Amino acid sequence: MHNSRIITLQRSSRVFFQMLFWVPVAGFSLLLIYNTIPYFSFERNFSFIEERSLLFESSMYNLCFYIHIAAGALCIGTALIQFSRYLMKKSTALHRFSGKIYVFVVLFLGAPTGLYMSFFAKGSFLERALFMFMAGWWFITTLYGLSTIHKRNVIAHKVWMMRSYAMAMTAVSFRVYHIIFYLLDWGHLENYELSLWISVVGNMLFAEWIIWKQSRNYLKSFSI
Numbered sequence: 015m016h017n018s019r020i021i022t023l024q025r026s027s028r029v030f031f032q033m034l035f036w037v038p039v040a041g042f043s044l045l046l047i048y049n050t051i052p053y054f055s056f057e058r059n060f061s062f063i064e065e066r067s068l069l070f071e072s073s074m075y076n077l078c079f080y081i082h083i084a085a086g087a088l089c090i091g092t093a094l095i096q097f098s099r100y101l102m103k104k105s106t107a108l109h110r111f112s113g114k115i116y117v118f119v120v121l122f123l124g125a126p127t128g129l130y131m132s133f134f135a136k137g138s139f140l141e142r143a144l145f146m147f148m149a150g151w152w153f154i155t156t157l158y159g160l161s162t163i164h165k166r167n168v169i170a171h172k173v174w175m176m177r178s179y180a181m182a183m184t185a186v187s188f189r190v191y192h193i194i195f196y197l198l199d200w201g202h203l204e205n206y207e208l209s210l211w212i213s214v215v216g217n218m219l220f221a222e223w224i225i226w227k228q229s230r231n232y233l234k235s236f237s238i
Contacts, residue, residue: 054080066136078127079131081123082124082128089116096116120153125152128145132148148181155174156174159178162174187213187216191213
């Protein structure tokens with residue numbers, strides 16, 4: 015009886031801490047998607063567009079920008095579905111369908127437009143190089159995720175898709191850090207650069223930590 019209570023308490027605390035993490039993540043993700051919608055009024059009175067008014071005179075940059083923000087919103091939305099164990103258990107068809115949408119959007123829309131826009135990104139050469147890396151790593155991890163599931167290697171598929179989602183969610187974490195540093199009264203450019211680096215490196219490290227933790231649990235299940 016005592017052991018069962020401990021197990022129940024451990025499970026409850028695990029669920030609580032998962033909720034403590036995922037509720038804000040889902041909230042910020044949905045807020046980001048919501049904030050994307052006004053851009054499709056195609057007005058020019060947005061600070062991002064005003065700062066890059068010369069770039070937006072290019073039809074190619076315009077096209078890539080609107081494709082990229084739509085792709086980003088769609089990827090974040092489908093990623094939330096992929097992360098839901100409840101939805102995965104209830105409907106594997108929904109998991110597969112949303113996964114196919116995610117992969118298509120990343121490989122053919124999000125990553126290519128992100129790579130093009132990285133050449134014109136704000137900041138120094140290092141920030142532009144980081145955006146190029148993000149686009150390339152997002153593409154590669156998603157492609158490996160697709161390849162491994164075609165080979166029916168579910169574990170490798172989960173690992174690569176976790177890395178892919180980490181890149182997709184930089185759009186969310188960047189804005190969270192940006193708000194924090196804004197409240198700390200950081201300068202605009204310093205805020206932008208630091209938020210960018212922390213969101214990318216932080217997301218990658220967090221993904222690797224989750225992969226490492228899950229691999230330990232997986233190996234424990236085979237222990238004698």
